Amino acid sequence: VVHVGLLGCGVVGSAVARAIERGTTDQRGPNGTSPPPRFEVTQVAVRDPAKRRDCSIPRHRFVTDPVKVAGDPGIDVVVEVMGGVEPAFDAITVALGSGKPVVTANKELLGTWGSELAEHSARGGVPLLYEAAVAGTVPIVRLLSDHLASDRIERIEGVLNGTSNFVLEQMELGLDADEALQRARDLGYAEADASRDLDGTDAADKLAILARIAFGEPVSTDDVHTLGIRSLSAPDLRDAVERGTRWRLLATAGRGGCLRVEPVPLPADHPLAALRGPESGVLVTAERAGTLLLRGAGAGGDPTAVSVMADLAVVLRCS
Amino acid sequence: VVHVGLLGCGVVGSAVARAIERGTTDQRGPNGTSPPPRFEVTQVAVRDPAKRRDCSIPRHRFVTDPVKVAGDPGIDVVVEVMGGVEPAFDAITVALGSGKPVVTANKELLGTWGSELAEHSARGGVPLLYEAAVAGTVPIVRLLSDHLASDRIERIEGVLNGTSNFVLEQMELGLDADEALQRARDLGYAEADASRDLDGTDAADKLAILARIAFGEPVSTDDVHTLGIRSLSAPDLRDAVERGTRWRLLATAGRGGCLRVEPVPLPADHPLAALRGPESGVLVTAERAGTLLLRGAGAGGDPTAVSVMADLAVVLRCS
Numbered sequence: 001v002v003h004v005g006l007l008g009c010g011v012v013g014s015a016v017a018r019a020i021e022r023g024t025t026d027q028r029g030p031n032g033t034s035p036p037p038r039f040e041v042t043q044v045a046v047r048d049p050a051k052r053r054d055c056s057i058p059r060h061r062f063v064t065d066p067v068k069v070a071g072d073p074g075i076d077v078v079v080e081v082m083g084g085v086e087p088a089f090d091a092i093t094v095a096l097g098s099g100k101p102v103v104t105a106n107k108e109l110l111g112t113w114g115s116e117l118a119e120h121s122a123r124g125g126v127p128l129l130y131e132a133a134v135a136g137t138v139p140i141v142r143l144l145s146d147h148l149a150s151d152r153i154e155r156i157e158g159v160l161n162g163t164s165n166f167v168l169e170q171m172e173l174g175l176d177a178d179e180a181l182q183r184a185r186d187l188g189y190a191e192a193d194a195s196r197d198l199d200g201t202d203a204a205d206k207l208a209i210l211a212r213i214a215f216g217e218p219v220s221t222d223d224v225h226t227l228g229i230r231s232l233s234a235p236d237l238r239d240a241v242e243r244g245t246r247w248r249l250l251a252t253a254g255r256g257g258c259l260r261v262e263p264v265p266l267p268a269d270h271p272l273a274a275l276r277g278p279e280s281g282v283l284v285t286a287e288r289a290g291t292l293l294l295r296g297a298g299a300g301g302d303p304t305a306v307s308v309m310a311d312l313a314v315v316l317r318c319s
Numbered sequence: 320v321v322h323v324g325l326l327g328c329g330v331v332g333s334a335v336a337r338a339i340e341r342g343t344t345d346q347r348g349p350n351g352t353s354p355p356p357r358f359e360v361t362q363v364a365v366r367d368p369a370k371r372r373d374c375s376i377p378r379h380r381f382v383t384d385p386v387k388v389a390g391d392p393g394i395d396v397v398v399e400v401m402g403g404v405e406p407a408f409d410a411i412t413v414a415l416g417s418g419k420p421v422v423t424a425n426k427e428l429l430g431t432w433g434s435e436l437a438e439h440s441a442r443g444g445v446p447l448l449y450e451a452a453v454a455g456t457v458p459i460v461r462l463l464s465d466h467l468a469s470d471r472i473e474r475i476e477g478v479l480n481g482t483s484n485f486v487l488e489q490m491e492l493g494l495d496a497d498e499a500l501q502r503a504r505d506l507g508y509a510e511a512d513a514s515r516d517l518d519g520t521d522a523a524d525k526l527a528i529l530a531r532i533a534f535g536e537p538v539s540t541d542d543v544h545t546l547g548i549r550s551l552s553a554p555d556l557r558d559a560v561e562r563g564t565r566w567r568l569l570a571t572a573g574r575g576g577c578l579r580v581e582p583v584p585l586p587a588d589h590p591l592a593a594l595r596g597p598e599s600g601v602l603v604t605a606e607r608a609g610t611l612l613l614r615g616a617g618a619g620g621d622p623t624a625v626s627v628m629a630d631l632a633v634v635l636r637c638s
Binding site: 015019022137138139142143146147148149150151269271274281286288289290291292293294295296297300302303305306307309310313314 | 334338341456457458461462465466467468469470588590593600605607608609610611612613614615616619621622624625626628629632633
């Protein structure tokens with residue numbers, strides 16, 4: 001049994017816990033033979049251990065100090081899905097420092113400190129994996145870091161923030177900005193505080209992560225020229241639809257060029273204009289592979305947990 | 320240095336040889352530290368060793384017997400890109416039997432004997448990888464076998480044959496079937512004998528491979544209800560476009576349901592109706608991840624070689 005220390009047990013964390021409970025990881029690996037690795041969530045660090053969670057981890061495994069869990073010798077792997085820079089940074093640093101592989105979905109942390117953490121991971125030879133940090137269930141990190149490793153990536157173009165995409169779509173359909181945001185909250189596509197979504201910062205975090213992998217440069221969220229969607233009005237969006245274009249919050253990065261997140265009027269038949277609601281999509285152009293498109297659920301507990309579970313399987317397979 | 324035995328040196332084989340010569344494999348792995356593994360094409364088996372090839376492998380490394388290369392103790396890994404069932408089957412069997420990992424792009428072989436070869440690979444614990452066998456550069460095999468391993472795949476829907484997709488598109492634009500096929504040949508999108516493309520057999524091979532991975536059942540090309548595109552006429556296709564639909568050769572498989580390859584009139588805004596020319600695209604629906612779309616170059620030497628190189632990197636990383 002591999003003992004997992006789970007940091008955070010919100011929408012994504014409880015979905016990971018449920019996936020681990022189902023215990024189906026890796027039953028269909030390339031060679032189909034090895035028995036599925038058994039994971040067990042041994043400790044969960046949360047702010048309020050008394051709160052009800054949507055999974056069946058026994059109450060006594062809940063604790064409050066993520067850094068302590070990360071350093072506990074009884075933990076083999078750390079899954080960090082608490083979000084935010086602190087105390088996640090400390091917890092991950094302690095985990096890597098004590099030789100524990102880390103799987104994280106924390107785009108804010110990786111956007112800001114991704115280069116430093118990757119270096120820490122590399123120095124110690126301890127895996128730090130983060131497929132779930134960008135575009136939910138869409139395996140864009142693996143595409144860039146593994147699949148295209150023999151190629152030269154030229155350009156990335158993506159719709160990376162599901163909340164703003166949903167809000168823009170709703171505004172095209174007739175809602176005003178506040179109504180659209182309220183609707184996103186009602187459906188669970190937006191948090192109470194959606195500033196990082198609407199201001200483009202969330203998309204900028206993700207773009208910085210992708211650009212760092214694709215171009216091998218130590219970029220961070222601060223390097224992204226970022227403009228959110230707040231300046232767009234519903235009538236503007238509807239006029240654009242009538243002219244055959246759809247405003248979308250587009251994140252773009254080119255090799256050697258600058259990183260941008262900004263609203264762009266896409267032709268209606270552009271593959272990224274077709275995303276529905278909270279979907280994410282990324283177009284990657286490489287010298288030999290040409291242009292690849294990946295599209296799928298960019299958020300949500302269960303879809304994001306699929307990416308976390310894939311990272312956990314990598315940790316196991318290659319350790 | 321890892322000694323590669325290359326079986327076949329046509330469009331894909333020479334692209335693999337060039338990629339190995341560039342030696343850039345895996346420089347951007349998740350942790351960025353390990354020096355790139357060095358591959359060397361030590362032997363190449365081809366029908367005619369005297370023929371000029373589009374790569375710089377020295378002439379003396381060319382031989383004629385693929386089975387002998389596969390069994391040679393000086394070879395560490397076998398890359399099979401010769402196509403066809405025989406002698407590829409024998410060569411791969413010999414390679415796996417002597418403990419050599421195999422990377423192949425051979426959809427015909429895997430469509431027919433995929434279950435048996437996968438079992439052979441599993442029995443001996445010797446990797447058999449075939450990302451390049453389905454949809455060229457599009458990492459659909461890895462999506463099903465690795466990324467969605469914790470999920471339950473419900474349905475696969477794909478346009479898996481670039482030649483027929485290109486031909487249909489050209490017919491929509493006004494060419495008749497023969498002109499469209501000739502154009503595909505001129506552009507290198509079709510072989511001299513395109514029967515397996517037009518009859519749907521090539522797409523059926525690929526669907527069988529994907530269904531076997533997704534649903535864990537030992538299906539083969541024979542299990543696919545297959546209808547090609549020969550019955551479609553240019554006027555029919557153009558009428559359909561005017562009614563807002565586009566005929567595409569669609570491959571579909573559902574869990575527990577039947578496997579089909581057949582022309583289907585897709586709504587113009589269907590993601591698979593938007594594929595351009597020889598592109599491939601696959602929609603995968605899983606219980607928790609939802610629906611994912613992957614799209615990209617479905618054929619061509621360089622794009623397919625990207626998938627071969629990714630498999631080679633996996634062989635190295637986990638051996």
